[in-house]
Amino acid sequence: MSEHTPLTDMPGEVTGPQRIARRQLMPASRLGRHLRDAAVHVVRSTSPPTIPLGQRSAFDDISQRHARAVIDLALRVGEALLSTGASAADTVATVLRLGHAYGIVAMHVDITYTSISVSIHRGETEDPLTVMRVITDRSPDYTRLEAVQKHIDDIVASAGTAGPLADVDVARERLSDLLASPHPYRRWLVTVGAAVMSVGVVMLFGAGPFMWLVAAFSAALVDRVQRWLYIWGVAAFFSQILSAAIPAAIALGMYALGREAPSVVVISGIVVLLAGLGVLGAAQDALDGYYVTAGARGLEVLMLTLGIAVGVSLVLGIAGWFGVSMQASPIIVLGGTPLISTIGAMLIALGFCLTTYAGRRATVLSILISALAWLVLEVLLLVGIASPVAVAIAASVVGALAYAAFRRLRVPEAAIATASIVSLLPGLSVYRGLYLIMQNTPVTVANAIIHFVAALSTGLGLAAGLAIGGFFARRKFGLDRAAIRARRRSRGTAGAID
Numbered sequence: 001m002s003e004h005t006p007l008t009d010m011p012g013e014v015t016g017p018q019r020i021a022r023r024q025l026m027p028a029s030r031l032g033r034h035l036r037d038a039a040v041h042v043v044r045s046t047s048p049p050t051i052p053l054g055q056r057s058a059f060d061d062i063s064q065r066h067a068r069a070v071i072d073l074a075l076r077v078g079e080a081l082l083s084t085g086a087s088a089a090d091t092v093a094t095v096l097r098l099g100h101a102y103g104i105v106a107m108h109v110d111i112t113y114t115s116i117s118v119s120i121h122r123g124e125t126e127d128p129l130t131v132m133r134v135i136t137d138r139s140p141d142y143t144r145l146e147a148v149q150k151h152i153d154d155i156v157a158s159a160g161t162a163g164p165l166a167d168v169d170v171a172r173e174r175l176s177d178l179l180a181s182p183h184p185y186r187r188w189l190v191t192v193g194a195a196v197m198s199v200g201v202v203m204l205f206g207a208g209p210f211m212w213l214v215a216a217f218s219a220a221l222v223d224r225v226q227r228w229l230y231i232w233g234v235a236a237f238f239s240q241i242l243s244a245a246i247p248a249a250i251a252l253g254m255y256a257l258g259r260e261a262p263s264v265v266v267i268s269g270i271v272v273l274l275a276g277l278g279v280l281g282a283a284q285d286a287l288d289g290y291y292v293t294a295g296a297r298g299l300e301v302l303m304l305t306l307g308i309a310v311g312v313s314l315v316l317g318i319a320g321w322f323g324v325s326m327q328a329s330p331i332i333v334l335g336g337t338p339l340i341s342t343i344g345a346m347l348i349a350l351g352f353c354l355t356t357y358a359g360r361r362a363t364v365l366s367i368l369i370s371a372l373a374w375l376v377l378e379v380l381l382l383v384g385i386a387s388p389v390a391v392a393i394a395a396s397v398v399g400a401l402a403y404a405a406f407r408r409l410r411v412p413e414a415a416i417a418t419a420s421i422v423s424l425l426p427g428l429s430v431y432r433g434l435y436l437i438m439q440n441t442p443v444t445v446a447n448a449i450i451h452f453v454a455a456l457s458t459g460l461g462l463a464a465g466l467a468i469g470g471f472f473a474r475r476k477f478g479l480d481r482a483a484i485r486a487r488r489r490s491r492g493t494a495g496a497i498d
Contacts, residue, residue: 062103062104062122064122064126064129066102066168067104067120067122067129068129069168069169069172070098070099070102070104070120070168071118071120071129071131072131072172073098073168073171073172073175074095074098074099074107074109074118075116075118075131075133076133076172076175076176077094077095077098077148077152077175078091078094078095078109078111078116078118078133079116079133079135080144080145080148080175080179081094081145081148081149082111082116082135082138083135083136083137083138083139083141084139084140084141084142084144084145084148085138085139085140085141085142085145085281085356085412085414085415086145086412086414087281087284087285087288087414088111088285088288088290088293088294089284089285089288089289089290089483089486089487090413090414090486091109091111091116092109092111092482092485092486093482093483093485093486093487094149094152094482095107095109095116095118096109096481096482096485096486097152097156097482098152098155098156099120100156100159100481100482101155101156101158101159101165102159102165102168104120106120106121106122107119107120108120108121109486111290111293112292112293112296113135113292113293113296113297113300114134114135114296115132115133115134115135116132116133116135117130117131117132117133118130118131119131138278140356140357140414140415140418141183141356141357142353142356142357142358142359142362142412142414142415143183143184143357143358143359144178144179144181144357145412145414145415146359146362146410146411146412146415147178147181148175148178148179149410149412150410151171151174151175151178153410154166155171183357184357184359185354185357187227189354190223190354190355190357191220191223191224192220192354193350193351193352193353193354193355194219194220194222194223194272194351194354194355195215195216195217195219195220195223195351196216196347196350196351196354197219197271197272197275197347197348197350197351197352197355197422198215198216198218198219198268198269198271198272198351199212199215199216199268199344199347199351200343200344200345200346200347200348200349200350200351200423201215201264201267201268201271201272201344201348201423202215202264202265202267202268202344203340203341203343203344203347204341204344204345204423205264205267206337206340207264211264211265214250214254214265215247215264215265215268215269217250218246218247218250218265218268218269219247219268219269219272221246222243222246222247222269222272222273223355225242225243225246226239226243229242236300236303236304236307237303237304237306237307238307239307240273240304240307240308240310240311241307241308241310241311241314242311243269243273243308243311244269244270244273244307244308244309244310244311244312245311245312245314245315246269247265247266247268247269247270248266248269248311248312248315248316249315250262250265251263251265251266252315252316252319266312270308270312270430271348271422271425273304273308274305274308274425274430275352275355275418275422275425278297278300278301279301279425279459279462279463280414280417280418280421280462280463280466281297281414282294282297282298282300282301283459283460283462283463283464283466283467284463284466284467285297286298287463287467288486288487289487289488305430308430309430309434312434313434313437316434338375338378341374341378342371342374342375342378344423345370345371345373345374345423346367346370346371348370348419348422348423349363349366349367349369349370349419349420349422349423350363350366350367352366352418352419352422353366353367353415353419356415356418356419358412358415358419359411361409361411362411362412362415362416362419363419365401365405365409365411365416366415366416366419366420369397369398369401369402369405369416369420370398370419370420370421370422370423372397372401373394373395373397373398373420373421373423373424374394374423374424376393376394376397377390377391377394377424380393380394387454387458388454388457388458388460388461389461391424391458391461391462391465392461392462392464392465392468393465394421394424394465395421395424395461395462395463395464395465395466395469396465396466396468396469396472397465397469398416398417398420398421398465398466398469399417399465399466399467399468399469399470399471399473400469400470400472400473401416401420401469401473402416402417402420402466402469402470403469403470403473403474403477404473404476404477407473407477413470417466417470421462421466424458424462425458425459425462426454426455426458426459429451429452429454429455429458430451430452430455432448432451433448433449433451433452433455434448436448436451
């Protein structure tokens with residue numbers, strides 16, 4: 001071979017010296033381009049983005065009449081769910097599930113605290129449909145919530161079988177009949193439920209039968225007064241003030257007559273009023289990523305809790321002007337025996353179910369789960385675990401069992417979860433904080449802040465525990481496509497995901 005033969009024409013494999021010679025003969029521009037291509041290959045990704053933006057092209061080729069009928073039914077269902085106590089994520093999932101059953105895939109649902117909007121994309125050549133409905137009233141009604149959820153489940157089940165799918169107009173009429181049906185029991189049983197809940201609270205503190213009667217009378221009076229104020233159109237903030245002042249005034253009268261531990265009446269009133277607020281709903285919406293709804297609910301909870309504080313403080317302040325100083329009871333949460341306290345927790349769950357028109361199955365499950373949660377709390381506190389952590393663990397058990405009951409028995413998850421943890425609400429910390437604030441000294445104000453922080457920690461523990469328990473239960477049972485879409489916004493940042 002001639003020494004002038006080009007290196008590129010050499011047959012066979014290229015040896016090490018030949019490769020070095022070739023690089024020496026390679027022009028600088030080609031070498032730079034080769035290095036740049038190699039660097040780009042190492043750095044640049046070739047996979048599609050984890051979260052595609054602006055690439056949704058699916059649309060539904062359906063008639064305008066069918067689209068209007070389905071969107072009207074979806075709005076009615078969404079309004080009913082939100083009004084009766086469902087969370088934002090559950091409402092979105094149910095509405096999407098309904099749309100899929102009627103052949104609508106490109107449906108989008110948006111929820112704020114006071115409205116729900118449903119939109120259907122019908123392609124580039126057809127006008128989209130977007131309708132909004134205002135949520136005027138919110139009142140937990142778990143009988144109607146369960147009925148609406150079962151109605152939607154029946155529609156979805158019929159869509160997955162060979163049988164005929166329920167006509168949209170027939171489904172809407174059936175929904176109207178469910179929402180207009182009477183409650184399972186009369187209104188006076190709601191008052192009884194409030195009284196039973198209050199009795200359960202004072203049992204947690206080891207109070208005797210006389211205090212049971214006083215607490216029951218106070219709660220029943222508060223319930224009737226709240227109903228009258230609602231009929232008269234009084235704002236909820238002022239209704240909370242008067243409702244909180246009633247048990248405080250009764251306790252003050254008992255203290256003036258020399259009765260012991262009257263503050264448990266105030267604490268029972270606070271717990272009953274706190275149970276009626278959407279504390280857990282606000283926390284659940286925040287954890288599910290519906291921050292607008294959660295922010296509005298949280299502000300409502302803050303205002304109504306402030307109304308409770310103003311009502312109790314007003315009574316204590318007036319008493320102070322007349323020289324009557326009611327001392328806050330030093331009794332901690334576990335004031336009674338474990339058996340009495342567990343019975344008290346069960347009564348609280350029963351009373352809450354009565355006040356929210358829960359069905360029989362939901363009521364029985366709530367009573368059993370509340371007893372289990374209280375026993376878990378007792379054991380955890382006995383071994384020395386801090387109260388907020390113990391409350392969170394007990395609430396996680398409730399969250400998991402509530403979702404399992406929802407999947408297996410189709411009972412409202414919100415009913416079981418809320419009823420089972422009412423006994424864990426921080427009524428004592430709130431009351432002691434209010435009492436110390438009224439003393440208006442640097443030491444008592446500092447101590448009051450500690451009690452308020454304890455109450456806040458307990459509330460966060462409850463919300464976090466329910467969310468964690470529900471998360472693991474959902475991982476166990478799985479989620480359908482609609483539920484995954486509804487909870488997609490709760491995921492963390494995807495910036496580091498491959």
